[in-house]
Amino acid sequence: MKSIAKLLSLVFVFVAPLSFTHLAFAQTEAAKPAPAVKYEAKSPKLNRAQIDKLLAKPEQLIFIDLRRPDELTKIGGFPVYLSIQLADLGKSLAFIPKDRTIITVSNHAGRALRGADILADKGFKVAGAAGVQDYEAEGGTLSKIVAPAPKS
Known part of the structure; x- marks a missing residue:
């Protein structure tokens, strides 16, 4: 024992x-934590040539820039745009014209692809998503936004 x-x-x-x-x-x-699931967009990511072709008819086009204001001023963007952050997109649908083709914009098109899919699902005519830094890297020219000088 x-x-x-x-x-x-x-x-x-x-x-x-x-x-x-x-x-x-x-x-x-x-x-x-579980590994992050990569977002699979339904909308296409547009390259410079596709964007420039759409820019040939600016009266039919609207850019919706989904970046923060500091990203707009630091990096630049397209000359005419509607600025709506992605988190506010659903609340701002009434302000987006339905008679124009939409290109959503972010730095490298990540947020823009999500925004494009949201708008397409709501019945908007969406051409696709664009990354301004990708557009610039492909030789496109961005408009730099200069903040007004503070009033004294």
Whole structure:
């Protein structure tokens, strides 16, 4: 009996830490956040040539810039646009003309693709999404927005 008790205590001494290690590993794995699901856009991402072709008829076009104001002034954008941040897009649908083709805009088209899909789902005529920094990298020219000087 004594030898069985010694044997069981030896087994416990060596096996118990392995059980706790396995348990700790399982808890660590469970605590890890799920990998982010990449957004799959339905709307196309437009390149410079496609945007320039649409710009040939500016009276039929509207850019909806979904970036923050500081991004607009720092990076620049297209010459005529409607500025609505992505979070406010749903609340601003009444201000968006339905008779024009829409290009949504962000820095590299991530937010713009989401915005384009939202607008297309609401019945707007959406050509696609554009990234201003991608447009510029492809040789396009952006308009730099200069904030007015503060009044003294």
